[in-house]
Every structure is written in structure tokens, then in C-alpha cells.
Amino acid sequence: MLTRDPTTSRPLLHTSYRSDMALFDTRTKRNAVVLIVLFGLSLPLLLPDPDLRLLSTASVFAIGAIGLGLLTGSAGQISLGHAFFLGVGCYAAAVISGDPDGRAIGFGITEILIWLPAAGLVAAAVGVLIAPLATRLRGLYLAIVTLGLVFVGEHLFEQWRVVTGGARAGRPAPEPVLFGYPLHVDGLFTRQQQLFWLMFVLLVIFALLARNLSRSAVGRAFNAVRDRDIAAGVIGVNLVKYKTIAFAISSFYAGCAGALLYVIIGHVNPTEFNLLLSVLFIAMVLVGGVGTISGAIAGAFFITLLGRFTEQVGPMLPLISARSHETPNVFQMQNVLYALLIIGFLLFEPRGLFGIWFRIRNWWKAFPFSY
């Protein structure tokens, strides 16, 4: 009944700031994360390849969504230009790992430990270049400027054929080789199993890093900037510095997500990085829950799985065609559905899926009272 150290058995008794802001501040949280990770790692042995492919895609989307969540949710900088940074990362990786004898330029370095960070860094560097805009603008104006970024990017990617292969033709995606072991061809396990493990482990790493960031001084500075940038400036938060950091980190995540996304598909077309992709990420962040890591992950999985769901259910509905040249078709229906979801969540559950979870948790947290 009496434990030696009272702090271990009393979750609210914090005797240091370290315990107050620990990564996993309760034992339940830590255990839940360990269980989820173990469950995720065992999935390739349980599910068929097509489903794994879908989950791999969702994992990569989650990495990108975490990046946007840090920028938009934590630091409050609305960006519609996420797709552009995805493209930058993707082409940086493709150039580094590309075939030196191929149609587009490439350096033939297929080691993922080299091209993945490089993709992130190139995107981050571009993000830092964009950041000065954000330090002068905010809210709607920033959204418009980043929107312009997407169109500039789309044009650039289509025209810069040496790097992108040009519209419609495209170029092969980067090849993931880990310590000389190619993950993208069937080996010890099938291609999809290996890729899922890769993407899932990367998601866990990126999520933990982001979670760690948001509990640090940088994370608190982000929140201060989000809540009121003038007030944050007054209490000593360097706005230029933290907005730049936010853009750099968000772009880094986007770049990595871009590089990984097309590994799964195997081929990358420059027209992919359009406004719709940006909106898709906004939808993930909003549906999942603004300002939370787990919300961004939940949103990414929700939106990705929703896409598969509509593809399967859509054709069964009357009037909806599965072919893209007929109207109305499944893909249009998907877009309408995303729009409805964004509107619905903003109206009825502004804190997203995470907000729903939050309310369930608070119901039990206050039990047997209501407050």
C-alpha cells in the first residue's frame, strides 16, 4: 500500500519540471504508445499486400501532415503551399538517387540514409527562403502568398525537364536502399511488407521528434506566436527566428514525405504537386485535430482510408461512375467529400478527431463529477 517513492504512484505530484513535461507524462500513455507500435510492426504479417500499400501511403501522409500541423497548428502560420515543399523534397531525392544514365539527371546514390535527409534539408532550405514572407504577413495574406507558391511550383516542375522529366512523362521515384539492402524489390519479405516497415518506423521516429519538439521551449514559442504574435514578441519570443524555424521544420517534414510518397508508387509525375494535394493535407490536419501530433496522424489515416472506402463504395451508388472521364465520378465525389468534411469539422468539431477523443477522455477524467 505504501510505496517507497511517493512520486511514482502519484501522477499529479511533480517534483521537477522534467517530470511535469515528460514525453509520456502518464504510464497509461506510454503503455498505449508501446502497444500501438507493436501492433503496427506486426501488421505486415497479418495483412495482404494491397492493404499494406494503402497503410504505407497513410504513414507517409501522416509524416507530411505532422509537418503541416507543426506549422499551422502549433505555430499558427496558415500555409497552402505544402504540396510545393513535397515536390521539392521528392525531386531532390529523385535527383540524388536517380540513374546517372537515365533521361533525367541523377547521381546514383540510392542509400536512403543519404537521400532522405538530403530531401528534407533541400526542402527546409527552400522553406527558409520563403519564411521572410511569413514574418511580414499573417493569416489570410500568408495563405494567399503560399497559394501562389503552389502555382509557381507547378509551373517550375513541368518546365524543368532535366530534373522532373516534364509533364506526363515524369521520372522514376527514388530507390530506397538501406545499408545496401534494396527495400523496393521482393527479398526476405515482399516489397510491400518491407516498405510498410520502413514507412511505419519512419513515422514513429518523425512523430516522436515532433512531440518532443512541441514540449520544448521551441514548441512553447510556437504556441505563443500562434496565440498572438504581438504578445509573443512582447514577452521576448523572437518572431523572425521562430517563424523561420517553423517553416524550416515543416518543410523538412514535407520534403521527406514527398520523397517517400513516390517510393511506394515508383514513379513521379510533376503535375501531382498541385493545390488539391495541399488541400488534402489541410483536410488531414483539420479533421485530425489542429495543434496535436496524434491528431495529424489520425487525420492522415482517416483521409487516406476514406479515399479507399469511396473508391470501393462509390461505384455501387447510382449515378456515380468509376471512370474518371465520366461525370459525376468517384474522384469528384472524393473531393466533394473532403470539402464537406472540412466544413463539417470546422462547424461542429473544430478540434477534429482529437477533440472527440479529448471529450471522451475528459468525461472519464472528471468522473464521477462533470467538472
Next chain:
Amino acid sequence: MTTTTAPAPQTTAERQPTTTTLATRIRDRAATQPDQVAMRHKDLGIWREITWATYWDTVQTVGHALLDMGVEPGDRVAIHSENRPEWLVTDIATLAARASTVGLYPTNPAAEVAYLLSHSGAKVHVVEDQEQLDKALAVFDDCPELTHIVYVDPRGIKGRYQHPALMSWDELLARGAAHRQAHPDALAERMAEAAPDDIVTIIYTSGTTGPPKGAMLTVANVEFAVNTHAAGTGFANPPPGPYDMLLSYLPLCHVVERTFTTWFNAGAGIQVNFAESIATVQPNLAEIQPTILFSVPRIWEKMLAGVQIRLANATLPKRVTARFWLKVADWIGDTLVRTGGSHTVATRLVYAVGWVCWYRALRTRLGMRRVRAAVSGAAPIAPEVLKFFMGIGVPMYEAYGMTENAAISTANQPGRVKLGTVGEPLGDAEVRVADDGEILVRHPGVFAGYFRDPEATARTMTDDGWLRTGDIGEWIDGTHIKITDRAKDIIITAGGKNIAPSEIENALKTSPFLKEVVVIGDGRPYLTALIGIEFDTVAAWAQRRKLDFTTYRDLSEKPEVIELVQSLVDEVNQRLATVEQIKKFRMLPKELDHEDGELTATQKVKRGALAERFADLVDDLYRNRDR
């Protein structure tokens, strides 16, 4: 009756032939368990830990500072502060210097500060902050013996106050450190001279009538109290130990909080956690989850009322579950009352299910998840309140004691609880009921007398060493004592009936809606009452009924509220004999307050002051009788 002897003092016997005091106990703990936590206090959101080694080191520094300031054996050092580590440090340092501590209630107004400081003749006065310092400086000229004032929290003071006697806590520590370097053995030598009849502390009793009297407790008194509790004869079994957690939030100048905080800490090694303030007790309890919890009836009643309001305001599914488990708790409570606090197989099984479904969550919210001994004392409490807490699984023990006997006389004990009584004599305490019904107590913890008031001392002690408690009581089953009332509160009606008002008052105060009930009727033809509502609960009740109100007075004079109170009075009247029934009542127009002289520092009603202040209400109660 219990016949446990006090255990031998710990470890010090062979070291040197000194008397064991709280100071030597802390010194020994600092030597044997230097890195264990002695106390915690919350600062900037974090519970900062103070180890035994640090505690003892600071005590020595402050002790040296006291020596440097010329504190001689027998001198008085006053403390005017909320509970915080510096309170304990000053208390023990004073004891080490063989001087006596005088505690002042933080709520004491300047006039009472003047009385206490001048009557005690304190040489050094330690104040917490600007508020208390202002009181001390206002009355400085009335206290000729006062030479030094030390302030702990410099906010608003540093650089703005100029006074020759003024010194900050940091300056005190610096002075102590310098003295310690120059005379490293001075304090140890002073401690070695300690004798069992040194006056450790002068505790001013709040006094519902007349000015406060200073009860002197000696080293031997305190040691008796510590040893009695350490022997496990009290409410905690096993006795309090180093792994027990305590929340310290009641005024430390009262003997009970001193027992739990300072004496249990030094004597048993219990970890003391200082609440941020009286307003944050509930969240602090939830954080600390103490294992031993003392409180006064007022706070137990408030907790119960809080539970009832919050449950009433909960969503429907939560209300339904609550209603069910409260009914079960009622049954468990009834059974425990019958068995004296021991579970039967049936209650244990039912409670185990309830623990998973409801009680665990409730107790965690209340901060009583780990409480193994909850104690109520310092004033009479309604048995229904105790039964509620027993029902939800908190072992509740009502205890009885007073400043003059170092808070040791009787307590209910695990497995032998009799509700409505204050329990059995503790350890070596002798308790008897005199022919006139007054309870007498005799044991080594009985005080050395009132400071500078031999007359009052003579009135309180019998010739053969028995302490007159002033409480009227009787034996129940020959083992447990039941207190009827304070002797001076007994009402004799015009019809010649003796009536104990506190029983009627407590029966009414069980209701969450009532905070103060004062029964009147001495020399009158029938009983009446002045009643004050519990503002929070009645406000919530009024809101649920969509009743508009503005102030306390407005709310308490609403016809609906008077109707509510009338129904509560009627309900209690049914259980009382005709002469004990309350025929009429009036609502108090304001919340009673220490500052206005209506309550004592311990929130007890000053009946005399009240009857005077609300004379018009009282007259009104009796004038209208012919109509």
C-alpha cells in the same frame, strides 16, 4: 483500556546524555537518512523537495542567528505566517535555542497581534509577508520586548521599508552563517543543556470568551505526545512513518496542525507537504494524495457539500451511477458503524466492486485515494458526515484533545469506532468523568500552565494534577467517551431544562445548505436559532430553480430559501424532544468572519459576541411570541 507503554527514545540515548527533543530527532534523521524527503512546498508549479540534511542545516543556521540576536533560554520567538518550510525551521531553531515559539493565526487582525506579541513578550517576530509586517509595525510601539522583525517574502518590502528592527530572511541566514562560522559549537552546546521542563511553545487558545490564554507546553509534554502516537495506540495502525504523506494546510499555531505537521514530521519522519493556500486545498489534496489526513468538522462538512453539489450538477448517467453507489455507501457506512469500523465479508465484496466502478474515482478526485487514517477533531462533528466518509471507504476516526493536554486524550481506533463518541483514552492517558459531568484528563502531556496567568492555571488544574477540560461528557459502554457540550455553552431554559446546543446545531449543520447554526435559549421560554446558509450550495440550488439573487443577504432572505431552511429545521425537530425543538429562527444577514470578531481564529462561533451583535434579531425572535 489500552495499556501500551511509550517506546524508548530513538538512537540518541547512547550518544550523549541529553534530553530528546524535536531538534535532536531532526538532527538524528539528518544523520541517518540525509537524502530522504522531509517536506515539500509548491513553488512555480513544482513541488520542491527539502531533504532532512537541508532541513537540519537550515535549522542550525537560523538557530545560530537567534543566538546571535541574543535569544536566551526561555525567551519567546513569534511566527506570523501561513504554513511553509520557514515556519518549521523557525520553530525547531527556536526550540534548539531553548526558547519558546509563539504562533499567530494569519487571520489575526492588528489588535490581536498587539495583544499576543505584548502578552507573550516575544523578542523576535518572524512575519511571512508585507500584510503581516504591516500589522507588526503598526503595533511595534506596544511591544517593548520586541527587538527584531524578520520577513520571509521580500515582495513589496525590500527597498521600501525602513525600520531599525527589520531584517530579511536572507539577512537572517547570512547572520546565522557568520555566527556559525565564528562559534561552530554554540548551538550544539545550547541544545545539550535542554531540560524536559523547557517550554517548547506557547499556544494561545482561541478563546470563545475573553482574551486568548497562552498554554505552555514543555519538552516532556511534546515527547509524550510524539511517543503516544509513535506507539501506534492512536488512529493510525501501523503508526505514522517515513512513507506517510501529509498535507499541511490548517494554521500551524493550532495544536492539532502542530501535532500532525511538526511533531509527526520530526517524531515519525512523515513527509509534510505544504498546501499553497487554504483555497487550493482541494487540488493540492488531489496532487499529494496524502495517507494521513486531519481536518476540522467545518472542512469535512464543506467537502461533503462539495461532493453533493458537484454530483447534483453532473450529467444524467453520472447522476444515476452516483445515486446508486451513494446508496450502497450508505449501507456500507451503516454496517461499519455497527461493527466499529471493521469490514464484514459482504461489505468487503460490495466495496471491491464499488471501488472499481465508482469509489476509486471519487476518492481520487477528493484526494483521499490513499488515505489510511482520516481524523476529525477540534470541534464536534455530526455523525452523518463521518458515516458518509466511512461509506466511501475512508477510515474515519473522531479524536478529542485540547491545547492544554497536547491534544492527547481520546480517539477512536481502528476496528473499535463508536460513532458519536470521541473514542477511548490514548496510550497512558488517564481520563475520568467528574461527578458534575466534566471530563478530567491526567497524563505527562498535560501542560505546564498558562503563560503569565497563574490564576487561570489554578482554575484549570485540580490539586492532584487533573486537567479540567471544561467539556461535559459521559462514558459509553465503559470504554468510549461521548462529549455532550462545552460546560459554558449548556443552555438552561426558563423552564429549567439543561440542553446541549451543539448536538442540535450539528444535526442541522449536516445539511449541505447550512453553514452556521447558533441555538439560543438560555433563560428563555423556548429555543430559537440564528442560521447562516452555505452560500455556494444554496446559490447552486437557487440557480437550478432559476431563482434570481444578488448578494449573500439577498439570497438568505428569499422566501424560497427561508422555506428550504424551515423544512430542514422541521426535519430535525421531528427527532428531538419537545423542549429541544427549535420554535423559530432568523437568517444571519452576513457571513460570519474572524475579522469582525464573530468567529475565533479557528472558525468557532463566539456566542457572546454574536448575541450582542445580532441582539435585534434575537429580541425579534422572542418579542413576537404573543402574536
